[in-house]
Amino acid sequence: MTPPLVPPIKCQGIKTKIVGAIGSLVQTTVHGRWIEPFCGSCVVPFNVLPKRAILCDSNEHIIRFYSDLQSGEITSASVREYLSEHGARLKRQGEDVYYEIREQFNRVPDSHAFVFLNRACFNGVMRFNRKGRYNVPFCRKPERFARAYVSKIANQISACAELLRSVEWVFQTAGFRETLALATENDFVYADPPYAGRHVDYYNSWSETDEQDLSGVLKKLPCRFVLSTWYENKYRKNPNVEEVWSDNEFTINLFEHFYHVGSSESLRNSMTEALISNFSAKIKCENKTITIQPDLFESIADEDVNGVILPA
Numbered sequence: 001m002t003p004p005l006v007p008p009i010k011c012q013g014i015k016t017k018i019v020g021a022i023g024s025l026v027q028t029t030v031h032g033r034w035i036e037p038f039c040g041s042c043v044v045p046f047n048v049l050p051k052r053a054i055l056c057d058s059n060e061h062i063i064r065f066y067s068d069l070q071s072g073e074i075t076s077a078s079v080r081e082y083l084s085e086h087g088a089r090l091k092r093q094g095e096d097v098y099y100e101i102r103e104q105f106n107r108v109p110d111s112h113a114f115v116f117l118n119r120a121c122f123n124g125v126m127r128f129n130r131k132g133r134y135n136v137p138f139c140r141k142p143e144r145f146a147r148a149y150v151s152k153i154a155n156q157i158s159a160c161a162e163l164l165r166s167v168e169w170v171f172q173t174a175g176f177r178e179t180l181a182l183a184t185e186n187d188f189v190y191a192d193p194p195y196a197g198r199h200v201d202y203y204n205s206w207s208e209t210d211e212q213d214l215s216g217v218l219k220k221l222p223c224r225f226v227l228s229t230w231y232e233n234k235y236r237k238n239p240n241v242e243e244v245w246s247d248n249e250f251t252i253n254l255f256e257h258f259y260h261v262g263s264s265e266s267l268r269n270s271m272t273e274a275l276i277s278n279f280s281a282k283i284k285c286e287n288k289t290i291t292i293q294p295d296l297f298e299s300i301a302d303e304d305v306n307g308v309i310l311p312a
Contacts, residue, residue, distance in 0.1 A: 004016055004017075004019050004020070004043070004047045005043075005046045005047055005159055005160070005163070006043070006156055007041045007042055007043050007046055007156060007160060008079075008115060008153050008156040008157050008160065009040075009041045009042070009062060009065060009115070009118055009126075010041065010118055010119070010124040010126065011040050011041050011062075011118075011124075011126040012125060012126065013040070013192070013194075013195065014040065014041045014043055015041075015043050015044055015192065015228065016041075016043050018255075018273065019043060019044055019047040019048070020047075020284070021253075021255060021275065021283040021284070022044055022048070022190065022226065022228070022275065022283075023044075023047060023048045024281075024283050024284040025226050025253070025275060025277060025281045025283055026048060026188065026226075030050050030051075030052075030186075030187070030188040031186045032052070032184060032185070032186030032187035032188065032223070033050070033052045033053055033054055033186075033187045033188075034048065034050030034052065034053040034054075034187070034188055034190065035053070035054045035056075035179065035180070035182060035183055035187050035188070035189045035190075036053070036054070036055050036056065036179075036189070036190050036191070036192070037056050037057075037174075037175075037176035037179035037180055037189075037191055037193075038056075038057060038176065038191060038192045038193050038194075039055040039056060039057045039062070039171075040057060040059075040062065040192065041062075042055060042062075042066060042160075044190055044192070045169070046160060046163060048190075049163070049167070050167070050188075051167055051168060052167070052168045052169070053167065053168070053169040053170070054169075054170050054172065054179065054182060055169055055170065055171050055172070056171075056172045056173070056174040056175075056176075056178075056179040057173065057174075058173065058174070058175055059126075059128075059173075060109075060173045061109055061111075061114050061134075063171045063172065063173045064109065064111055064114075065111045065114055065115070066164075066171045067171045068111040069111075069157065069160060069161055069164060070161075070164045070169070070171065072161075073111070074111045074112060074157075075157070075161065076154045076155070076157040076158035076161065077154075078112065079112060079115055079153065079154055079157050080150055080151070080153075080154040082112040082113075082115070082116065083115070083116060083119075083145050083150045083153060083154075084145065084147075084150055086101060086116055086145070087144065087145025087146075087150060088145075090120070090142050090144065090145065091142050091143050091145075094142050095138040095140065095142070098117070098120055098121075098138040099138065101113050101116055101117060102117055102134055105117060105134060106133045106134055115153065117134055117136070119144070119145075119149075119153060120138065120139055120141075120144050120145070121136035121137070121138065121139060122136055122137045122138065122139050122140075123139065176191070176193070176210075176214055176217070177213065177217065180217050180218070180221065183221050183222060183223050184222060184223065185222045185223055186223065187223045188223060188224050188225070188226075189218070189221060189223060189224070189225035189226070190225070190226050190228075191214065191218060191225060191226070191227045191228065192227075192228040193206065193210075193211070193214055193227075193228075193229070194206035195229060195230045195238075211240065215240075215244050215245075218278075219278075221278070224277070224278060224279050225277065225278055226275055226276070226277045227274075227275070227276040227277070228273065228274070228275055229241065229273075229274050229276065230271055230272070230273060230274065231252075231254050231272040231273065231274040232271075232272040233270070233271050233272070234270070238274070241274050241276070245276050249278060250276055250277065250278055251276070251277050251278075251279065251280050251281060252274055252275070252276050253274070253275040253276075253277075253281070253282065253283045254272055254273065254274055254275075255272070255273055255275075255283065256270055256271070256272050256273070
């Protein structure tokens with residue numbers, strides 16, 4: 001199996017390990033545009049590879065980064081040079097270099113600094129305060145940017161830049177309401193919002209009203225969609241899945257995977273993920289999976305979801 005293309009940007013909830021499952025739901029070529037209102041790291045489109053796409057996020061720094069990569073404003077060579085130079089400073093002078101660059105970035109945002117901070121921050125967490133300022137502390141690894149690590153990031157930049165030259169993708173800073181209003185009959189929407197009921201400060205808040213509005217907009221879309229959300233972890237279950245998506249017109253695929261990005265070990269747990277679609281489809285995935293039809297909710301309510309494995 002070909003390993004997924006890993007983007008140079010890390011963020012919470014990145015779908016690197018489950019892009020195969022998501023891609024398996026896109027059963028045929030997307031005839032219109034691939035539309036994402038929460039594109040984040042862009043790991044899904046970089047692996048599903050739609051020819052045309054509208055990729056949006058409320059995080060202006062992510063959109064700036066990919067727009068700069070697309071235009072050639074930043075390149076593999078320029079990122080290698082920046083990380084090598086400031087990585088050497090970090091090794092010599094310590095964490096003060098990180099906080100200096102973070103302060104500069106918060107005054108004048110820059111895509112090179114964004115990559116540096118994203119890769120030198122504590123546990124790969126992308127977080128901003130209510131004023132939009134990047135506020136993640138240093139990872140306390142002054143030798144972070146060793147030559148091999150810089151080369152790895154530069155290679156990721158190169159791979160993404162090459163792909164961007166062969167597709168027609170538009171990057172926009174926009175909210176989900178504005179983005180989904182663009183969808184037409186032949187488009188395909190993939191939505192990966194902040195997880196309802198969990199603490200999120202990736203860029204801005206995500207309220208219950210936002211969650212309800214998103215569900216309402218998705219249900220009215222003229223095209224196919226897939227929604228990613230969490231179904232269950234070792235602490236609790238997400239009630240929205242059964243309460244909101246139990247209509248017969250929706251299919252819910254569940255499977256287990258593990259999140260490695262988090263501010264502490266306690267936040268890096270296995271998760272039962274839900275992929276909800278407005279069309280009938282079964283994911284093909286090496287993880288333990290189950291496909292739920294809405295009328296089966298009652299029968300599986302007390303079962304161990306992870307113990308049910310569907311054939312490939």
